[in-house]
Amino acid sequence: MNPVNYLYLAALLFTIGAAGVLIRRNAIVVFMCVELMLNACNLAFVAFSRMHGNLDGQIIAFFTMVVAAAEVVVGLAIIVSLFRARHSASVDDASLMKL
Amino acid sequence: MSATAVHSLWTTAAEPIGKITAPKIEYAQLAPVLIVVGAAVLSVLVEALVPRRGRYHTQVFLTVVALAAGFAAVVGLAAGGYGSTKAQIAAMGAIAVDGPALFLQGTILLASIVAVFTFAERRLDPAHHGHRVDSFAAEAAAVPGSEQEKAAVKAGFTTTEVFPLVLFAVAGMLVFPAANDLLTLFIALEVFSLPLYVLCAVARRKRMMSQEAAVKYFLLGAFSSAFLLFGIALLYGYAGSVSYARIADVVDGNVTAMDPALAATMGNDALLLIGFAMVLMGLLFKVGAVPFHMWTPDVYQGAPTPVTGFMAAATKVAAFGAMLRLLYVVLPGLTWDWRPVMWAVAIVTMLGGAIVAITQTDIKRLLAYSSIAHAGFLLAGVIAATPDGVSSVLFYLGAYSFVTIGAFAVVTLVRDAGGEATHLSKWAGLGRRSPLVAAVFAVFLLAFAGIPLTSGFAGKFAVFKAAAEGGAGGLVVVGVLSSAVAAFFYIRVIVLMFFSEPKVDGPTVAVPSPLTMTTIGVGVAVTLVLGLAPQYFLDLAGQASVFVR
Numbered sequence: 001m002n003p004v005n006y007l008y009l010a011a012l013l014f015t016i017g018a019a020g021v022l023i024r025r026n027a028i029v030v031f032m033c034v035e036l037m038l039n040a041c042n043l044a045f046v047a048f049s050r051m052h053g054n055l056d057g058q059i060i061a062f063f064t065m066v067v068a069a070a071e072v073v074v075g076l077a078i079i080v081s082l083f084r085a086r087h088s089a090s091v092d093d094a095s096l097m098k099l
Numbered sequence: 100m101s102a103t104a105v106h107s108l109w110t111t112a113a114e115p116i117g118k119i120t121a122p123k124i125e126y127a128q129l130a131p132v133l134i135v136v137g138a139a140v141l142s143v144l145v146e147a148l149v150p151r152r153g154r155y156h157t158q159v160f161l162t163v164v165a166l167a168a169g170f171a172a173v174v175g176l177a178a179g180g181y182g183s184t185k186a187q188i189a190a191m192g193a194i195a196v197d198g199p200a201l202f203l204q205g206t207i208l209l210a211s212i213v214a215v216f217t218f219a220e221r222r223l224d225p226a227h228h229g230h231r232v233d234s235f236a237a238e239a240a241a242v243p244g245s246e247q248e249k250a251a252v253k254a255g256f257t258t259t260e261v262f263p264l265v266l267f268a269v270a271g272m273l274v275f276p277a278a279n280d281l282l283t284l285f286i287a288l289e290v291f292s293l294p295l296y297v298l299c300a301v302a303r304r305k306r307m308m309s310q311e312a313a314v315k316y317f318l319l320g321a322f323s324s325a326f327l328l329f330g331i332a333l334l335y336g337y338a339g340s341v342s343y344a345r346i347a348d349v350v351d352g353n354v355t356a357m358d359p360a361l362a363a364t365m366g367n368d369a370l371l372l373i374g375f376a377m378v379l380m381g382l383l384f385k386v387g388a389v390p391f392h393m394w395t396p397d398v399y400q401g402a403p404t405p406v407t408g409f410m411a412a413a414t415k416v417a418a419f420g421a422m423l424r425l426l427y428v429v430l431p432g433l434t435w436d437w438r439p440v441m442w443a444v445a446i447v448t449m450l451g452g453a454i455v456a457i458t459q460t461d462i463k464r465l466l467a468y469s470s471i472a473h474a475g476f477l478l479a480g481v482i483a484a485t486p487d488g489v490s491s492v493l494f495y496l497g498a499y500s501f502v503t504i505g506a507f508a509v510v511t512l513v514r515d516a517g518g519e520a521t522h523l524s525k526w527a528g529l530g531r532r533s534p535l536v537a538a539v540f541a542v543f544l545l546a547f548a549g550i551p552l553t554s555g556f557a558g559k560f561a562v563f564k565a566a567a568e569g570g571a572g573g574l575v576v577v578g579v580l581s582s583a584v585a586a587f588f589y590i591r592v593i594v595l596m597f598f599s600e601p602k603v604d605g606p607t608v609a610v611p612s613p614l615t616m617t618t619i620g621v622g623v624a625v626t627l628v629l630g631l632a633p634q635y636f637l638d639l640a641g642q643a644s645v646f647v648r
Contacts, residue, residue, distance in 0.1 A: 040329065048335050074293045078296060085243050095311075096307060
């Protein structure tokens with residue numbers, strides 16, 4: 001199968017993720033959408049790696065996974081602390097600083 | 100499928116794997132980063148092994164010594180000629196050791212040292228239950244207002260974890276402007292961003308706001324780094340490599356070994372332009388340029404003030420360094436494509452920051468919008484696309500970071516019962532009550548405004564001169580106009596402090612320990628020295644303005 005199709009899929013997943021970040025209101029769901037965007041990047045890296053015949057892209061995919069895991073650790077900790085204080089994980093409720 | 104049609108990637112594994120040559124790492128040239136990372140790891144161990152009583156002092160000592168040692172290593176490398184004649188690419192092409200990298204690393208390390216002094220300050224709040232307290236939560240995991248939190252405060256817990264977090268953030272910031280391939284760029288970005296997200300969430304007072312700031316910063320930061328990463332993927336697809344030098348060669352069309360895959364992708368400008376735009380978007384988010392600035396005021400306001408000062412100064416230095424390297428090393432061939440876009444971003448950033456700042460009523464938000472306007476002035480220097488542009492931006496970053504840390508350090512001193520009194524109305528008449536603090540803050544505000552004899556003027560002059568000579572005259576006109584707008588609200592705060600009656604129930608000015616005094620003193624000293632005798636430092640920035648490729 002033509003590897004270009006995987007790039008279209010990656011772009012589609014990335015767009016779905018980006019749209020989700022902008023539309024969804026639950027911080028956890030927003031965060032999952034960000035993870036979807038990172039995975040779309042991984043798919044693009046691997047597809048390009050296949051096209052160019054070098055391994056750089058596959059190596060980068062591993063780095064991305066580690067970064068995504070680290071981001072989960074930090075992100076969930078922050079979101080859970082917010083949730084415990086407010087009993088809501090909605091990003092609209094977090095508006096103490098609105099003018 | 101015939102055997103020959105199978106891609107080489109699948110067939111290499113069947114052959115015996117040859118000897119893998121060990122990578123060559125230039126430990127001496129990477130010393131500044133390695134010292135800070137090593138200290139950060141050590142600092143985590145301190146957190147685990149040293150008894151609670153001794154942790155604070157151990158951590159402060161370790162952090163300051165590590166940052167100072169890192170700075171000494173930078174000075175050593177610069178004195179050894181690595182900033183000029185011996186500039187080179189280290190760590191198998193991952194990290195550049197050259198003038199701009201060393202200059203910015205030195206700036207980040209010095210700025211972090213004075214910022215860490217404000218982190219360590221424990222005399223601003225009255226002691227709780229006989230324990231001195233700093234700006235950070237007794238137990239960040241406890242729900243604000245809960246029994247658990249009260250117990251933690253009573254037991255005298257402190258979040259000394261902020262020191263390892265700062266060290267990790269500094270390590271990432273040191274790598275960021277020196278990154279010489281896109282993967283290192285991304286990893287460095289995450290290494291300094293993730294600790295900053297946590298640091299934003301651990302304020303002692305106004306904890307709900309602090310957590311909210313952290314969530315906003317985290318979600319938007321992760322969103323923008325996903326854009327950066329997809330941009331990197333597209334650039335990798337375009338050039339078949341993430342190395343800066345290789346991408347620059349492909350952009351310029353100087354490729355010696357051409358394979359069919361590369362020939363197909365390098366003809367595809369969409370990959371290059373979209374990829375580059377997305378990478379730039381990630382960097383513009385980090386510097387807080389309009390239209391990627393929405394997080395800045397909320398995060399600056401909600402984060403603990405010492406963290407805000409550190410973040411405002413050091414992140415900006417690191418991110419502008421990375422942006423300069425990307426634009427000047429990777430994409431000089433695309434100057435005509437990126438300049439118009441950056442023109443627009445710079446103009447809306449300067450005007451947007453300056454105009455919205457006028458309406459602000461909170462001193463931290465005001466400084467946040469001021470930092471957005473300053474990002475615009477810096478972008479004017481970046482757009483110059485000349486060696487003078489680089490040196491002026493380097494100088495501006497050095498001058499700006501100390502003013503910012505000093506200004507936020509002053510903000511921590513003005514307090515009332517609820518912690519810091521950040522509402523502007525409470526600052527009325529501060530000059531009558533404590534003339535010294537108000538005068539120091541006035542010096543910082545004048546430096547922000549770019550009044551002559553302060554570092555702000557020397558920096559702005561250098562940046563605008565470079566921009567004008569680089570053919571961005573229109574930008575300079577907008578820059579001067581928005582400086583005038585910005586001067587209005589800085590002067591307004593000064594007028595408020597000195598020429599209005601103090602309120603009866605106004606805030607008190609805390610007497611800090613020598614730590615914060617040092618921070619503020621260094622800020623004032625740098626502001627005045629760079630304002631009165633900028634030539635030596637301008638020359639230094641000029642010598643440091645050549646990128647290695």
